Amino acid sequence: MSIHPLPIDVIHLIAAGEVIDSLAAVVRELCENAIDAGASRITVSLFPDKWRIQVADNGIGIELADLQLAATAHSTSKIDDRDDLFHITSLGFRGEALHSLAQLANLEIYSRPRYSCDGWHLVYNHQGEVLRQQQVAIAPGTIINVENLFGDWEARREGLPNLSQQLRQVQTIIYHLALCYPQISWTVEQQHRPWFQIVASKTTQQIIPQLLPKVRVNDLQYVELKIQPLKQIQDLTNLNPISYIHTADSSVAEKDRDEESKIQLTLGLPDHCHRHRLDWVKVAVNGRIVRAPELEQTIVSGLARTLPRDRYPVCFLHLQIPPHYIDWNRHPAKVEIYLQQIEYWQSQVLQALDRALNLDAKxxxxxxxxxxxxxxxxxxxxxxxxxxxxxxxxxxxxxxxxxxxxxxxxxxxxxxxxxxxxxxxxxxxxxxxxxxxxxxxxxxxxxxxxxxxxxxxxxxxxxxxxxxxxxxxxxxxxxxxxxxxxxxxxxxxxxxxxxxxxxxxxxxxxxxxxxxxxxxxxxxxxxxxxxxxxxxxxxxxxxxxxxxxxxxxxxxxxxxxxxxxxxxxxxxxxxxxxxxxxxxxxxxxxxxxxxxxxxxxxxxxxxx
Ligand SMILES: [Zn+2]
The missing domain is CATH 3.30.1540.20 (MutL, C-terminal domain, dimerisation subdomain)
Structure with missing residues (x-):
């Protein structure tokens, strides 16, 4: 017997299935695309009986020429070369999502660029090629319709958790995006019936009470700290590959100056609210909720002896930092990260906590x-x-x-x-x-x-x-x-x-x-x-x-x-x-x- 290599399209299909492994993953990919398109309003409609998910946004829309290529392999407009991988700030950096979706489901896109009168409706085949296109009258923005997900992949469907668990995953994905992007309004429907809604606001302080009904805006304190850049020095002669110095002077490299760092912290005040479980200490880095165990630990220990026994904080920490500090490789699914100079970031987080805990007149x-x-x-x-x-x-x-x-x-x-x-x-x-x-x-x-x-x-x-x-x-x-x-x-x-x-x-x-x-x-x-x-x-x-x-x-x-x-x-x-x-x-x-x-x-x- 000889060993034959797998056909290339099978390899692609497996890769697609790794990114898109659930209803929630579809929702995540489509919503992240909408956020990258600058949407301020996103509507997610679910039809679980048809394995159908539709995401509509009011973002910048997609030109016809781009629509025609949108679902082909490696058709991302976001990354031009490998070097850029280290400076990614947009969410949909995999860029493969639409191609993967075309492979795993029936994919249709409606889109109208913001300053154009023409809207288009395109239907794709499983290779991501255009099957049909026609002009349509729609509002500016994009609607992506995914239907019959995993239709040719019965085993994948059977391996998924039950529907209510899947819906909970979808809700979590949307909650997490809403925390990271408070300026977006969300409408989520099931079978054309409203499921939940999140109203946009200036900061996460107004978002959390919409997700945790017992928490009120006054129970939370929001602080934002601008962080001085750390200058990165790469010493090639040294085995220690990267070291940093703390710099406050103006000779900072152009790049570092452009990239402003900040910490946004929304803290449930310990005399106002807390949880029975450690389920609401959330950390996001550059718009994505991640597992950052060191930072979570900093928050929990920073609040030690402020909460009643066996109670846990409500806290959302959002770090906006230059991507070169982030090592995404800690976990292949990019959910657990490692930060360079972790002690520095921990000390900044503690400062933000102290600030949030201060008494003030308001x-x-x-x-x-x-x-x-x-x-x-x-x-x-x-x-x-x-x-x-x-x-x-x-x-x-x-x-x-x-x-x-x-x-x-x-x-x-x-x-x-x-x-x-x-x-x-x-x-x-x-x-x-x-x-x-x-x-x-x-x-x-x-x-x-x-x-x-x-x-x-x-x-x-x-x-x-x-x-x-x-x-x-x-x-x-x-x-x-x-x-x-x-x-x-x-x-x-x-x-x-x-x-x-x-x-x-x-x-x-x-x-x-x-x-x-x-x-x-x-x-x-x-x-x-x-x-x-x-x-x-x-x-x-x-x-x-x-x-x-x-x-x-x-x-x-x-x-x-x-x-x-x-x-x-x-x-x-x-x-x-x-x-x-x-x-x-x-x-x-x-x-x-x-x-x-x-x-x-x-x-x-x-x-x-
Ligand atoms: Zn006492």
Whole structure:
């Protein structure tokens, strides 16, 4: 027996089947073509019973001469030579999609160039050659109709998941494109009936609430950072093939200057929204959702200890960067990428996160339903926190003892810990003025735009937590603390977080070091016992911050409140405590005015 090479058209068919392997892949290819054509409106119509997909756009359209060649092999107009492969920014760079579709289905295209009166309708055969063409009257733009997909390929049809799963894939593809291209409006139909719609807007901040119905625009923060170019230097004499220097000068190569880099980050604010699963941390690079594990990890760890337990962020990160930083080869389907100089991009992402987490005046809730629901949430949480409800009979006693301790901690020894890059420059701070305290628990603050309530214990806990994590220190205890009846496990746990524990005779252990903030506390023994009960280093740091933070029920002077407000605002994440509870509640003046029906007042009565 001899081995015969496969006929070339069979090879092509296999290649086509690798790109186009599902309904969703057809939708992706056609929509990416529409986006490349500059469309601002895309309509996707699905007829699953006929294996038919139609995508209509209002883009620039295709000239007749190009239409005639559109479905032939390697007929892309987007890549002229191999070198260009490294500078691809348009989506449909494979350029093979229409040819593949012609091979796998019945393909028809209607198109009218934007500034032409003539529209054309072309029907192609399976080789991508024109079978028929005729002039038609249509609006400018392109309609591509794909029918009887995989008609000659029964095995492929049978290998696909069930219809509802396929439709879910289609929806995901369109959602991802909508996130990357917020300026496009989408209409999606099934069997001529509307399925879903996405309305165009300026940024992704308005898109996400259309995809996640429980999330509102105010729950999100959008930031955009321009990034200074990194100059690429190729050192051919060195084995290390590519190195970069950070450059701010004007001698940057022409090419790099042309290619502007930016980060667009849309973040679900941790005090407003989060998910049960890690399913909404999405990263896109140059208009395409990708798997970029290092960047996803940066986002998740950048938001550690801002969300409640077992909750995950809502976050969409879009990097627009020169293509030569991207290594697409990590995964053949171009879904997983590797970025050159990953640490640099990670640091930029962290900066964007910090920016998004800052408090600013437009944070003030402007919508009554938000306020009502947030008050509800805050009250529920407060009620559950039995530990914070200090019984009256010993409130004054313990409160006073605590107050003196936390005062020294808040205003004394911890001054050295720099807790934020904002520290000291005073920029980006809200003008929050402490005006009083309610129930010895909530600080009332005035801002030119309204009223803020800040829960004192968790605001202080946030301040301390960030200080403690920035400078975790274990100091010697002289004399050591002797604890009795610690189990093996408890001793292990203490050693795990770095404490020095020695046996000290029958059933006794000597604790020879302790976290710095606990050192002078009278309840040191209780604190160490608490730390021995479990949790990682981070959990221990939270426990220390919680124990040292001022208790609710402690009365504060105005200057102490002001100092706490200032320090709290400078934290990296002022929105939530390390357990993920919201720290503040804000009321915009206009919504207060609405609540008091100030628009009812006619004339100058009632003190207006
Ligand atoms: Zn606490």
């Amino acid at each position: 944070d003030i809730d402007d919508d009554d339903t938000t306020i009502t629901s947030r008050i509800g949430k805050l009250l529920t949480v407060a009620e559950q926190q039995g530990a914070y409800q200090i019984p009256n009979r010993w409130r004054s006693l313990s409160a006073q003892a605590d107050a003196s301790r936390w005062r020294s901690l808040a205003f004394g020894i911890t001054e050295r810990a720099s807790i934020s890059s904002n520290d000291g420059d005073g920029l980006g701070l809200l003008e929050l003025r402490a005006v009083g305290q309610v129930l010895n628990t909530y600080i009332v603050a005035e801002h030119t735009d309204g009223l803020w309530l800040v829960e004192q214990h968790i605001a202080h806990e946030r301040v301390l937590y960030e200080q403690i994590t920035a400078a975790w220190q274990l100091l010697p205890l002289e004399p050591p603390i002797i604890l009795s009846h610690l189990s093996e496990r408890q001793i292990d746990q203490l050693q795990q977080i770095g404490l020095i524990v020695d046996p000290f005779g029958e059933g006794l252990s000597a604790i020879r070091t302790a976290p710095a903030p606990l050192l002078l506390r009278e309840d040191l023994a209780a604190a160490i016992t608490e730390l021995s009960l479990g949790g990682d280093l981070q959990a221990a740091q939270v426990a220390v911050a919680c124990r040292c933070a001022i208790r609710n029920g402690t009365s504060l002077s105005l200057s102490e409140m002001q100092s706490l407000l200032d320090r709290w605002q400078r934290t990296r994440n002022p929105r939530t405590c390390p357990h993920g509870r919201p720290i503040y509640l804000s009321f915009k003046e206009s919504s207060l005015a609405r609540s008091f029906r100030r628009h009812w007042v006619i004339g100058k009565s009632h003190g207006i």
